[in-house]
Amino acid sequence: MQYHEAKLLTTAASQNQWPETDYPEIVFAGRSNAGKSTLINALVNRKNLAYSGKTPGKTRLLNFFLIDNRVVFTDAPGYGYAAGNTSSAAAFGKLIDPYFAKRRQLKGMVLVLDARREPNDDDITMVEYGRAAKLSVIVACTKADKLSRNVLLANMKKNAEILGIPVRSMVPCASLKKEGMDALWEMIDRTIETDKA
Ligand SMILES: Nc1nc2c(ncn2[C@@H]2O[C@H](COP(=O)(O)OP(=O)(O)O)[C@@H](O)[C@H]2O)c(=O)[nH]1
Ligand SMILES: [Mg+2]
Numbered sequence: 001m002q003y004h005e006a007k008l009l010t011t012a013a014s015q016n017q018w019p020e021t022d023y024p025e026i027v028f029a030g031r032s033n034a035g036k037s038t039l040i041n042a043l044v045n046r047k048n049l050a051y052s053g054k055t056p057g058k059t060r061l062l063n064f065f066l067i068d069n070r071v072v073f074t075d076a077p078g079y080g081y082a083a084g085n086t087s088s089a090a091a092f093g094k095l096i097d098p099y100f101a102k103r104r105q106l107k108g109m110v111l112v113l114d115a116r117r118e119p120n121d122d123d124i125t126m127v128e129y130g131r132a133a134k135l136s137v138i139v140a141c142t143k144a145d146k147l148s149r150n151v152l153l154a155n156m157k158k159n160a161e162i163l164g165i166p167v168r169s170m171v172p173c174a175s176l177k178k179e180g181m182d183a184l185w186e187m188i189d190r191t192i193e194t195d196k197a
Contacts, residue, residue, distance in 0.1 A: 156170050
């Protein structure tokens with residue numbers, strides 16, 4: 001397991017609070033409970049950098065983390081949580097629309113998807129937001145440990161079709177076991193090394 005430096009740069013409710021940095025940025029988005037916080041923690045080998053569990057979908061803030069002094073991970077609020085004051089991806093998208101539209105250094109999106117579930121309209125909308133902002137879209141298929149290899153591969157193929165992305169943009173992840181992290185890092189590295197036109 002690689003060592004990673006990771007620190008919270010800032011928590012932003014609006015554009016004037018975004019950190020002024022030149023590091024390439026990757027935004028993490030996903031339905032509440034998809035495993036986004038657990039994934040971010042596993043990627044940087046931390047227990048509690050991004051808060052997991054407890055109050056899904058509650059926060060409306062963007063959390064900016066500086067990783068290894070070379071890339072910023074932006075943790076977006078979870079969307080589509082049924083029970084509570086949370087919003088659909090469309091409403092959520094509007095809320096963070098300025099971030100997608102104006103954040104120059106934003107290069108990629110990791111869409112966090114529970115490998116056991118089909119993407120819903122919210123997930124599809126998020127991919128469209130990513131495309132509109134000309135981001136590389138990587139899909140992290142979490143909780144892969146809960147499926148057999150065959151079912152996992154079948155789901156990934158089907159879900160890639162639903163989202164309209166190639167299967168090679170997907171990475172199976174078992175975050176609690178730290179599986180899939182090297183493959184995901186490779187895709188993130190490739191994304192931040194590619195200059196966005
Ligand atoms: N088995 C398994 N459980 C996971 C995995 N990732 C997340 N979870 C569990 O799924 C629940 C939601 O995870 P969390 O990271 O809080 O989801 P978030 O709302 O998307 O941030 C928690 O109980 C996690 O322990 C995984 O890869 N495998
Ligand atoms: Mg979370």
